Amino acid sequence: xxxxxxxxxAEVDADVMAYLRERMPSAFGVELRELALPGIDFAxxxxxxxxxxxxxxxxxxxxxxxxxxxxxxxxECDLFIPALTFVYGQAQLxxxxxxxxxxxxRQEFYGLPPHPEIxxxxxxxxxxxxxxxxxxxxxxxxRNCAMSLAxxxxxxxxxxxxxxxxxxxxxxxxxxx
Amino acid sequence: xxxxWQILVVDDEEVMxxxxxxxxxxxxxxxxxASSGRDAVEKSRARDYAIYFVDLKMPGGMDGIETMxxxxxxxxxxxxxxITAYATVDTAIAAMKEGAQEYIVKPCNxxxxxxxxxxxxxxxxxxxxxxxxxxxxxxxxxxxxxxxKNPRMQEILSLAAEVASLRSTVLxxxxxxxxxxxxxxxxxxxxxxxxxxxxxxSCAALAETLLESELFGHEKGAFTGAMQQxxxxxxxxxxxxxxxxxIGDISxxxxxxxxxxxxxxxxxxxxxxxxxxxxxxxxxATHVNxxxxxxxxxxxxxxxxxxxxxxxxxxxxxxxxxxxxxxxxHFVDRISHxxxxxxxxxxxxxxxxLMDYNWPGNVRELExxxxxxxxxxxxxxxxxxxxxxxxxxxxxxxAWAPPAGMTLQEMEKHLIAATIQSTGGNIKxxxxxLGIDRSTLYEKIKRYEIPR
Numbered sequence: 001x002x003x004x005x006x007x008x009x010a011e012v013d014a015d016v017m018a019y020l021r022e023r024m025p026s027a028f029g030v031e032l033r034e035l036a037l038p039g040i041d042f043a044x045x046x047x048x049x050x051x052x053x054x055x056x057x058x059x060x061x062x063x064x065x066x067x068x069x070x071x072x073x074x075x076e077c078d079l080f081i082p083a084l085t086f087v088y089g090q091a092q093l094x095x096x097x098x099x100x101x102x103x104x105x106r107q108e109f110y111g112l113p114p115h116p117e118i119x120x121x122x123x124x125x126x127x128x129x130x131x132x133x134x135x136x137x138x139x140x141x142x143r144n145c146a147m148s149l150a151x152x153x154x155x156x157x158x159x160x161x162x163x164x165x166x167x168x169x170x171x172x173x174x175x176x177x
Numbered sequence: 178x179x180x181x182w183q184i185l186v187v188d189d190e191e192v193m194x195x196x197x198x199x200x201x202x203x204x205x206x207x208x209x210x211a212s213s214g215r216d217a218v219e220k221s222r223a224r225d226y227a228i229y230f231v232d233l234k235m236p237g238g239m240d241g242i243e244t245m246x247x248x249x250x251x252x253x254x255x256x257x258x259x260i261t262a263y264a265t266v267d268t269a270i271a272a273m274k275e276g277a278q279e280y281i282v283k284p285c286n287x288x289x290x291x292x293x294x295x296x297x298x299x300x301x302x303x304x305x306x307x308x309x310x311x312x313x314x315x316x317x318x319x320x321x322x323x324x325x326k327n328p329r330m331q332e333i334l335s336l337a338a339e340v341a342s343l344r345s346t347v348l349x350x351x352x353x354x355x356x357x358x359x360x361x362x363x364x365x366x367x368x369x370x371x372x373x374x375x376x377x378x379s380c381a382a383l384a385e386t387l388l389e390s391e392l393f394g395h396e397k398g399a400f401t402g403a404m405q406q407x408x409x410x411x412x413x414x415x416x417x418x419x420x421x422x423x424i425g426d427i428s429x430x431x432x433x434x435x436x437x438x439x440x441x442x443x444x445x446x447x448x449x450x451x452x453x454x455x456x457x458x459x460x461x462a463t464h465v466n467x468x469x470x471x472x473x474x475x476x477x478x479x480x481x482x483x484x485x486x487x488x489x490x491x492x493x494x495x496x497x498x499x500x501x502x503x504x505x506x507h508f509v510d511r512i513s514h515x516x517x518x519x520x521x522x523x524x525x526x527x528x529x530x531l532m533d534y535n536w537p538g539n540v541r542e543l544e545x546x547x548x549x550x551x552x553x554x555x556x557x558x559x560x561x562x563x564x565x566x567x568x569x570x571x572x573x574x575x576a577w578a579p580p581a582g583m584t585l586q587e588m589e590k591h592l593i594a595a596t597i598q599s600t601g602g603n604i605k606x607x608x609x610x611l612g613i614d615r616s617t618l619y620e621k622i623k624r625y626e627i628p629r
Contacts, residue, residue: 048284054196081196083260085284093202138205149204151288 002069003031004131009056009075010039013102017074019120020127027128027163028135028171030069037063037073044077051077053090053099060097070134071097072127078103088150089126091133098130104153122153124161132167135174140167182298183207183224187217187244188232188260193283197230200287201294214239218247226255227301228294233261233268242275249276254304256297260285320363323356324507327497333360333489340487341368346439348424348484349462351491353617354541357462358420360491365418370458373417376410379616380431381423381623389431390447399448411444411455418458423616424484425465425476432477439483459484464617494536494543502528504540508547509559520551523559530561538612545609590625593618597627 006024008017017034025032043055056079064071079087079101088105091098105122107115128146140147143155145164150156163171184206188194191212198208209224211217214235221229229248233241245257256279259272264282272280279293320334320341340347341364349357358377365375383391390399394409410419427435438444443454461484470476494501505523513520527550536542550563583591593611600606608618621627 052192054192080284081200082190082193083197083283083285084200084287084290087200087287090196090199091203093199133203138203149291151286151291 001030002067003033004028005033005035005065005068005071007035007037007060007063007071007073009037009073009077009099012074012076013119015116016102016120016123020072020074020124023124023161024072024127024131028131033065035063035065035071040075040077045080048080049078050080050086051075051101053079053081053087053101056099057090057092057097060099064096068096070131072131072134073097073099074102074123074127075099076102088156089130091130093133093138094136095134098134100126100130105156110153118157121161122156125150125156125159128161128163132163132171135171137163137167137170140164142166182227182301183209184228184230184294185209185211185217185220185224185226186230187211187214187235187241188230189213189235189237190232193232204291204294206294213237214241214244214247217244218251221248221251221255225252228297229255229257231257231259233259233272234263242271245272245277246275256301258293320367323359323363324503325497325500326503327492327500329492330497330500333491334363336487336489337364338367340364341366343368343487344456344458345486346458346484347460347487347489348467349460349489349491350467351462351464352493352537352539353464353613354539355491355493356540357464357491358422360489361418361420361460361462364460365420365458368458370417374414375418375420376414377420377422378410379422379619381426381616381620385428385431388427389434392431393434393444393446394449394453395447396449399446403448406446409446411438411457412453414457415455416457418460421459421461423463423465423620424461425463425467425470426616426620429477432480436477436480436483439480494539498532501532501536501543504543505531505547508544509551512544512548512551516548516551518551518554519557520554520559521557523547524561526561527559527564530564530567534567536612541614542612545612586625589621590627593621593625594627597622 004024006017006020021032021034040051040056040059043052045052056075060071060073079090079099081087081090086104089098089100100123102119102123103109105126106119107113125146132147137147139149142148142164143158144160145167146159146162147167148155148159150159184201186194186198186201186208189212194210194212198210201208209220211220214237217229217231231241231244235241235244241259241261245259248255248257257277258279258281259277260281260283261268262283269280278297281289281293320338323330323334325331337360347364349360351357362375365371378391380388390407390409392409392411394407394412395403397403397406434444439459442456443452445452467476467481471478471481505528509520509523531543546564546567549566550559554563596607596610600610604615604618608615611618
């Protein structure tokens with residue numbers, strides 16, 4: 001079976017990458033490989049002071065290793081799409097690539113002291129969520145499920161870093177590659 | 178189900194259009210995109226989108242407002258959200274005036290868009306459900322759907338259609354199970370009030386004080402347990418019709434209250450001092466002989482005359498036996514379908530047996546009998562043997578000896594008490610076995626003081 005690739009776009013918190021490397025394979029039942037990716041300065045929008053997630057995903061598509069089942073990239077940059085003030089991450093629904101941003105997962109973003117454990121939990125939930133989209137999963141009505149929609153940080157904290165039974169079953173039923 | 182609803186995102190900027198569409202797809206909606214106003218109008222001709230996100234500023238001579246107006250011409254039910262990066266009060270007012278449901282400024286907070294879409298979809302789900310239920314009810318209870326070839330019934334239906342759009346009170350008299358509520362609904366559904374509520378109240382099923390609160394509502398604190406203000410059935414029926422079943426059973430006090438509503442078209446909630454005005458058409462029904470009740474002083478004559486503006490007396494099923502085969506075949510079709518059974522016909526022998534039976538519980542008893550026969554039937558056609566239970570319940574000509582020295586009322590009391598006991602106090606089941614409706618059974622339980 002093809003592996004899931006985990007990539008960091010430029011410098012990313014090493015503890016977060018280690019945590020995801022440890023937890024992601026079992027959630028999807030696949031082998032995980034790491035990949036170094038370039039930064040996304042090209043996607044910077046000076047007017048908004050943020051990075052466009054659409055060009056970032058385009059770059060990931062171009063850089064995706066041929067044997068990659070999926071590619072999840074992690075960045076410290078604050079991501080956005082033009083219609084929205086921000087996104088925690090973005091994925092191709094049923095596609096190959098996804099990205100998550102750690103910028104708004106850090107307590108510091110909200111004027112609070114750093115909390116490494118909270119950051120790890122939030123990063124894992126977002127990584128599961130966006131990778132779940134690449135496997136075709138849409139938002140789940142179960143507020144505890146990693147696939148439930150989070151539009152603020154409280155929503156992320158309220159859900160669990162795992163899929164509900166229904167979403168887990170859908171993942172299991174996916175065609176094998 | 179989100180997947181039933183489709184969304185169209187309209188914006189000349191491709192990245193804007195596609196990224197918002199992708200974000201909405203992650204929420205489970207089916208989302209299309211259009212790159213111009215003209216493209217959007219073409220797409221809306223081909224597909225019925227529930228929500229449109231339309232950018233205000235688009236080139237090519239067709240801006241967001243113009244696009245919205247053309248879409249609204251084609252799809253008046255659609256919800257249109259105007260989005261713009263250049264918000265001004267004037268454009269917002271113009272958009273709302275032309276029928277935009279919302280006006281949002283981009284970039285927009287994800288939470289705001291998510292809540293907006295789910296709120297619109299929730300309303301659309303309710304509207305769809307409402308339309309389905311409304312259609313179901315109207316179809317089932319229109320004048321044309323009353324099954325009969327009996328000349329008297331046909332006269333009644335013509336009268337019902339004629340008076341449907343009047344506000345005059347209608348009094349429907351007939352035995353239990355003869356279809357009083359069906360005729361009442363047919364009157365409501367054939368008139369100007371068809372799109373407004375039809376509220377049915379069984380006056381025999383509730384004690385006086387409960388019925389008063391049920392009909393007129395109550396204020397918070399009006400009595401113990403009145404935790405909040407409650408609107409009564411008259412208020413709920415405002416603009417439509419209220420069907421007061423078993424009107425002959427209401428207490429003298431409620432007779433006075435009802436008379437006042439009929440005269441003044443207004444009332445007070447229980448415990449309230451504010452007068453509530455309503456526009457409600459009253460359709461009342463009873464199995465009691467009201468002129469006789471008036472003569473005996475049990476029912477107010479002024480109320481009787483107010484109610485009896487248009488009088489309809491529905492014949493019993495015994496008086497229109499020619500309808501029995503039609504009704505029986507109709508019930509076979511409908512109930513088989515509802516129960517998922519394959520029974521699709523009824524034999525001539527079975528029809529003759531049904532024609533000979535007396536039907537004290539009228540059409541409702543016939544409906545129940547057909548249902549019971551379908552449940553126990555082993556073949557595709559209902560035969561005489563499937564209705565053998567009717568023989569036990571007293572077919573004419575069968576030898577049956579009544580207990581000696583017992584009055585008709587005593588016998589009725591014993592039969593009701595025994596039936597209630599045999600069903601373990603289940604009123605619905607008892608009423609079904611006895612072939613009468615629940616409100617009649619409640620009234621008889623009260624009258625005979627039968628313990629439950």
